[in-house]
Amino acid sequence: MSEAPRERLRVVVVDDEAPARSRMKDLLADCAPHLPLELVGEADSGRAALALLSELAADVVLLDIRMPEMDGIEVAQHLQKLEAPPAVVFTTAYDAYAIRAFEVHAIDYLLKPIRAARLRAALARVRAAARPKPETLRELQPAPRAFLSAQERGKIHLIPIAEVIYLKAELKYVTVRDTRREYLVEESLTRLEQEYGERFVRVHRNCLVARKAIRGFERAAGEGAEGNWLVLLEGCDEKIGVSRRQQHIVREFRK
Amino acid sequence: MAGSINQNAYSSALPNFRNLGILLRILLMVNLAAIAGAMIEAKGAHDFWPRLLDVSIVVQPLLMLSVLALVALNDVLRRLPYYLGALAVLGIELVLATLLHAYGKPLLPIEAGWIERYWFLTFLVTLLLLLYFDLRGRALSPAISEARLQALQARIRPHFLFNSINAVLSLIREDPKRAESALEDMADLFRVVMADNRELTPLAREVELCREYLGLEQLRLGERLKVEWHIDKMPVDARIPPLVLQPLIENAVYHGIEPRTAPGVISINIYLAREQVHAVLRNPYEHEGNHHAGNKMALANIRERLQLHFDAEASLITRVTDDAYQVHITMPYVRDKR
Numbered sequence: 001m002s003e004a005p006r007e008r009l010r011v012v013v014v015d016d017e018a019p020a021r022s023r024m025k026d027l028l029a030d031c032a033p034h035l036p037l038e039l040v041g042e043a044d045s046g047r048a049a050l051a052l053l054s055e056l057a058a059d060v061v062l063l064d065i066r067m068p069e070m071d072g073i074e075v076a077q078h079l080q081k082l083e084a085p086p087a088v089v090f091t092t093a094y095d096a097y098a099i100r101a102f103e104v105h106a107i108d109y110l111l112k113p114i115r116a117a118r119l120r121a122a123l124a125r126v127r128a129a130a131r132p133k134p135e136t137l138r139e140l141q142p143a144p145r146a147f148l149s150a151q152e153r154g155k156i157h158l159i160p161i162a163e164v165i166y167l168k169a170e171l172k173y174v175t176v177r178d179t180r181r182e183y184l185v186e187e188s189l190t191r192l193e194q195e196y197g198e199r200f201v202r203v204h205r206n207c208l209v210a211r212k213a214i215r216g217f218e219r220a221a222g223e224g225a226e227g228n229w230l231v232l233l234e235g236c237d238e239k240i241g242v243s244r245r246q247q248h249i250v251r252e253f254r255k
Numbered sequence: 256m257a258g259s260i261n262q263n264a265y266s267s268a269l270p271n272f273r274n275l276g277i278l279l280r281i282l283l284m285v286n287l288a289a290i291a292g293a294m295i296e297a298k299g300a301h302d303f304w305p306r307l308l309d310v311s312i313v314v315q316p317l318l319m320l321s322v323l324a325l326v327a328l329n330d331v332l333r334r335l336p337y338y339l340g341a342l343a344v345l346g347i348e349l350v351l352a353t354l355l356h357a358y359g360k361p362l363l364p365i366e367a368g369w370i371e372r373y374w375f376l377t378f379l380v381t382l383l384l385l386l387y388f389d390l391r392g393r394a395l396s397p398a399i400s401e402a403r404l405q406a407l408q409a410r411i412r413p414h415f416l417f418n419s420i421n422a423v424l425s426l427i428r429e430d431p432k433r434a435e436s437a438l439e440d441m442a443d444l445f446r447v448v449m450a451d452n453r454e455l456t457p458l459a460r461e462v463e464l465c466r467e468y469l470g471l472e473q474l475r476l477g478e479r480l481k482v483e484w485h486i487d488k489m490p491v492d493a494r495i496p497p498l499v500l501q502p503l504i505e506n507a508v509y510h511g512i513e514p515r516t517a518p519g520v521i522s523i524n525i526y527l528a529r530e531q532v533h534a535v536l537r538n539p540y541e542h543e544g545n546h547h548a549g550n551k552m553a554l555a556n557i558r559e560r561l562q563l564h565f566d567a568e569a570s571l572i573t574r575v576t577d578d579a580y581q582v583h584i585t586m587p588y589v590r591d592k593r
Contacts, residue, residue: 003326017418017422017475017476018477019421019422019426019474019475020418020421020425020475021427022425022429023421023422023424025424045516066414066513068513068514068515068516069514069516093413093414093417093418093421094412094414094416094417094418095414100357111417112417112418112421112423113417113420114421115420175424232468233414
C-alpha cells in the first residue's frame with residue numbers, strides 16, 4: 001500500500017486561464033484509469049508555479065507558454081535551479097515560433113485543445129524522456145528573461161531584472177545587487193550582457209551597471225586610484241570603480 | 256471560365272464628386288495643367304508669374320464653378336449610365352466655359368480671345384481627368400477584393416480561435432448552457448469574418464459583433480478583462496466598413512490585457528461629431544513589454560480599408576500615453592439608405 005503512491009505520476013498544471021486549467025484537470029481525470037497519476041497542484045502564473053514547486057515534489061509540469069509577467073519558457077529555465085527539477089511538457093494554443101523550435105530540439109509539447117490520448121502518450125514517456133538542456137531553453141526564449149533566479153536553501157528566489165542595480169562577476173557566480181540585498185546566481189556575465197543588451201553598461205571587466213541606476217560619477221580619492229572615476233548609484237550606497245579602459249562611458253553619460 | 260467573371264466585375268463609374276479626396280485631386284491636376292500652360296507661354300523666368308496670373312484668371316473661376324456644379328449634380332450624374340454621365344460632365348464643362356467667355360468680361364479683366372480655344376482646352380482637361388478617374392477606379396477594384404481577402408486572413412488570430420475552443424471545451428461538462436451560447440457567438444463571429452466584406456455594414460451590427468467577441472474573451476480571461484462602453488451618443492444608423500472595430504478590440508485584449516496579471520479596462524467610445532463618426536479605443540499599455548509586429552499589421556490593414564472606402568475623409572490615429580494606448584478612428588457619417 002505504501003509503495004503505490006510513489007508509482008503515481010505527480011502532475012502540476014500551470015496556466016493563467018482558469019478554463020484551460022479546468023479542461024486540463026478533466027483530461028487528467030480521463031487519463032487516470034489508464035495511467036496512475038495524481039494532480040498535486042495548480043498555479044495561475046509562473047511566479048506562483050515556482051513558489052509551489054519549491055514546496056512540493058512533482059514529476060511533471062504541464063506548462064502554458066503564453067502567460068503574463070513570465071512566460072512558460074522562462075519558468076522552465078528557473079525550474080532548473082531546483083534540486084530535482086520536474087519534467088516539463090509545454091502547452092500552447094498557437095505559437096508558430098516556439099513549435100518550430102520544439103520540433104527541432106525534440107522538446108515535448110501539447111497543442112490546445114489537447115486530446116486525452118495525446119496527453120496520455122506525453123505523460124507515459126515523461127519519465128524516460130531526456131530533459132531539455134538549459135542552453136536550448138535559453139535559445140527558445142524570444143525576449144530577455146523578466147527575472148533572474150537564485151537558489152537559496154532549496155527554494156527559488158526571483159529577482160525582477162528591473163530592480164537590479166548591478167551585476168558583478170565573482171569566481172563561479174555572479175553577484176546580483178538590488179535595492180535590498182545581494183544574491184549569488186549561476187550565470188556568466190558575458191551572457192547576461194548579451195541577453196540584456198542596452199539595459200546594462202559595462203563599467204569594469206567584471207561589472208555591469210544598470211543604466212537607470214546611474215546617479216552620477218565622482219573622482220576616486222586615495223593613492224593609486226588617481227584620476228579614476230567612481231559610479232554613484234541610485235538606491236545603493238556603494239560606489240563602483242570605472243576601469244581605465246571604460247573611462248569613455250563617463251563622457252557619454254555626461255551628455 | 257469562372258476566373259473571367261471576377262475580372263470583368265469592374266464596371267466604370269463616375270467618381271464621387273462629394274468626396275474630399277476626389278475634389279483635391281481635381282484641383283491639383285487642373286492647377287498643374289495651368290502651370291504647364293503658363294510655362295509653355297512664358298518667354299523667360301521673369302515672364303512666368305504674369306503668365307500664370309493670366310491663365311489663373313480664366314482657369315480658377317471656371318474650376319470653382321465646375322466643382323460647385325459637380326458637387327450639386329453629383330447624385331444625378333452618378334445615377335446615369337457611365338457613358339451618359341461622362342458625356343454630361345463634358346457638356347457641363349463646355350457650357351460653363353461658354354458662359355464664362357460670354358458673361359465673364361464685365362467681372363474679370365479677360366482678353367476675350369477666341370472661344371474655340373476655351374472649348375478645346377476645357378474639353379481636353381475634362382477628358383483627361385475622366386480617363387484618370389476611370390483608370391484609378393480600375394486599379395483600386397482588385398485592391399478592394401484584396402482587402403476583403405486580407406480581412407479574412409488577418410482578422411481572427413489563431414491564438415484566439417484555439418484558446419476559445421479550449422475554453423468552450425472546458426465548459427461542456429460543467430456548464431453546457433454557457434458552452435452553447437459561446438459556440439453561437441463564435442459562429443456569428445466567423446460568419447462575419449468569412450463573409451464578403453466589401454459592402455459597408457451597420458455600425459450597430461459591428462458593435463454587436465464586438466460584444467460577442469468580448470464575451471468569448473471574458474470566458475477565458477474572467478476578472479482580468481473589464482470593458483467600458485460609451486455608446487449612448489452613437490449614430491445607430493451609420494454605416495462603416497465591416498471588421499474595423501473588432502480587430503482593434505482584439506489587439507487591445509492581446510496587447511493590453513493578456514500581458515497583465517492585474518485586471519485592465521478596455522474602453523470603447525463611439526460618437527457623432529460634425530457629421531463624422533468617431534470611435535476611440537483605449538487599453539492599458541506597459542512600456543516594458545515586448546511589442547509584436549502583429550499590431551502594426553492589423554492597423555495597416557484597417558487603415559488601408561478605410562482609405563479604400565472613404566479616401567482622405569477617414570483617418571486612424573494612434574497615441575501612446577504613460578500607461579494607455581489609444582486608437583482614434585474618424586469616418587464620414589454614411590447613413591443607412593432610406
